Amino acid sequence: MKLIYQYMLGFLVVVVTCLSIIAFAIYHYSENMAYQQTWMQMEGYSDNLQAMALRVNPATGNIQNITPETFASVQDVLANEKVTFAMFDKRGHELYPSVTNEPSFDHRTWKLLNAGTVIRERNSNHNQQAPLFRKHPMTYIIKPWFDKDNNLVAILWVGAEVSAVETSINSIKNNVILAFLISTIIAVIMSWFLANWQVKRIDRLRRATKQVAAGDFNVQITQNGRDEIDDLASDFNEMTHSLQKSDEEIERQEQRRKDFMADAAHEMRTPLTTINGLLEGLAYNAIPEESRDKSITLMRNETKRLIRLVNENLDYEKIRTNQIPLHQRTFAIKSPLENIVSQLTKKAEAAQDQLQLIVDEKATVYADYDRFIQIIFNITQNAIQFTKNGTVIIKAIHDSDLATTTITITDNGIGMSKDQVKNIWDRYYKADPSRKSTKYGESGLGLAIVHQLMQQHQGKIKVHSELNVGTTFTLIFYDETIITKKKDS
Ligand SMILES: Nc1ncnc2c1ncn2[C@@H]1O[C@H](COP(=O)(O)OP(=O)(O)OP(=O)(O)O)[C@@H](O)[C@H]1O
Ligand SMILES: [Mg+2]
Structure with a gap:
């Protein structure tokens, strides 16, 4: 019924x-x-x-x-x-x-x-x-x-x-019967209105439920808190609210997952290219005998780094909770910077660029080793990419008084206008979108990743660029003492 x-x-x-x-x-x-x-x-x-x-x-x-x-x-x-x-x-x-x-x-x-x-x-x-x-x-x-x-x-x-x-x-009886009949008719009409009103409220809930079932969680039912149907409506509103929240959370997680995948792919492309180049060199005996050991060490280091990258970045649970931990420690930067330079030398040669490294033997940095390489690698790679027949200089100075390590990467390439500089930290931004994708990537992700990593390190990143003159990226890493102080306060 x-x-x-x-x-x-x-x-x-x-x-x-x-x-x-x-x-x-x-x-x-x-x-x-x-x-x-x-x-x-x-x-x-x-x-x-x-x-x-x-x-x-x-x-x-x-x-x-x-x-x-x-x-x-x-x-x-x-x-x-x-x-x-x-x-x-x-x-x-x-x-x-x-x-x-x-x-x-x-x-x-x-x-x-x-x-x-x-x-x-x-x-x-x-x-x-x-x-x-x-x-x-x-x-x-x-x-x-x-x-x-x-x-x-x-x-x-x-x-x-x-x-x-x-x-x-009898006349009383007739009057009572008449009154009874009239009251019954009024009762029928009133009960119809009342029943209709109640049914309409339930119908409203039903329609809203259908909307939710169809995936639209943005439904709220007006209610006055008068009776149980109002209570039900209020519970319903709460339910859609939390459904909407979890739906948004799912979307956010999905987005994070996609970002992590893209980032990982981005970071893996260059070392894989390097390793591939070295392997080909070894296969065709194109690498001189004295450089063989160095190449093999480079490949081993890079493959280890890749494995760590995969382990850290593609762990679903870490992506879900948005927690990729940093393993920060103080280490000498000369050797990792030299590694980067030797990996990018080929690319620099192809662009007919000079790649120079100026670093003090004892210079150190307080950072996550792999992330640090990622940061310098991305910026240096950009510098080479946007410089033809020029010079790219990587300079690293550790200042004990200020307890900072400052790294500058300077090129005299195409540079950027002020407007372009404003957007370089955005994901998928390319100052010149007409550039076709090359084997080195060019997805517009590199600097976004760098920026995020620098923030995680509580460091600073600055850029100074002039169109057709060149670009300088300045990175400041703080020593452990300062970072610990920052964390404590
Ligand atoms: N040294 C530089 N000189 C001139 N332009 C630069 C320099 N570094 C970055 N840019 C500009 O900033 C944009 C963003 O750089 P980003 O590294 O994020 O992306 P990308 O190099 O285009 O692609 P990829 O994801 O492969 O790194 C570049 O497309 C380029 O237009
Ligand atoms: Mg880049």
Whole structure:
């Protein structure tokens, strides 16, 4: 069954039950009232008659009994009201309208009357004391009359045809039925509106649920916190909110994963090219005997670095939690810088560039070894890439007083305009997008990676560039003492 009908049925059962109880109570009350009123009216007649009939004879001081003639005239007057009288003497013998010589009341009634009880009967032909009452059921009272010494002197029966009372009861009944019907119709209409309102609220929730099922988490339902459906709506809103959050988190993680993959590929391309070049050299005996060991060491170092790179960068859990740890330590930089230079020498030669390294034997840096190589490698590679027939100088100075290691990579290549410089740290930015991809990459990722790594090292990176003059990148690494202090504060 549809919810709207269930709701309506529920409302109706309650409303109709209440209405029935109320109607029944009103009907009964009114019926009682009608009878009470009739009886009171009759008792009123009886009292008036008593006042007339039991008048004291001033001469004798006796109660003067009413004559049948008086009754007949009173009866005539009250005939219009459909009220009938009967009079009995103190022995219960009927005096009016007929005259009998036998007691008219049964034993029980007679006892009650003697005790002064006024008998009230509704709609009855019981106590058929006189032929008159035998015909129709009547509503009547039987009232005993007493004199001032409390002796039973007479009994008066006053009755009305049942139909007279029934008329008023029937009209009450009709009114109650009408009221019941009208109220039921109003209840049906009201319950329809109420049920419809509730069903609409549920429908709203249903539509929102469908939207969420279709992947749209940006749904919020207005609610006033009034009832359980509002509570449900509020829970629903909370649910979509957290779904949206986790959806965004999934997207962020997916993006991070893609970034890490791209970064790793970017960082692997150059060493793989270097190794490949060296292997080819070895295969074709193109490497002089004295350089063979050096080449093999270079390849071993690079393959180890690649393995570390793969282990660190492609660990899914680390990507998910965005935690690629740095293993920072202080090491001498001369040898790693020389390695970089020897790896890039081929590239520099191809571009007819001079590659120079100026570094103090004892110069050190506090950094993650692999990341440090990555940083210098990227910048130097760029310098060679954007310089033809020029010079690229890598200069490293450790300042013990300032506790810093400053590395500058200078070229006299094509340089960049101020506008271009502004964007170089953005992922996938290329100052000159028309450049075709070469074997060295050119995806626009290198400097973004460098920038992020420098931030992780809490170091500084600056660039000074002039179009057609050249570019200088300045990197400042802080010594362990300063970094520890920074971390502590
Ligand atoms: N030394 C430089 N001289 C002139 N332009 C430079 C220099 N270094 C970087 N750029 C400009 O900055 C851009 C971004 O450099 P980035 O290293 O991020 O990307 P890329 O070298 O184009 O590609 P790759 O991802 O392979 O490094 C370069 O495309 C280039 O236009
Ligand atoms: Mg680059």
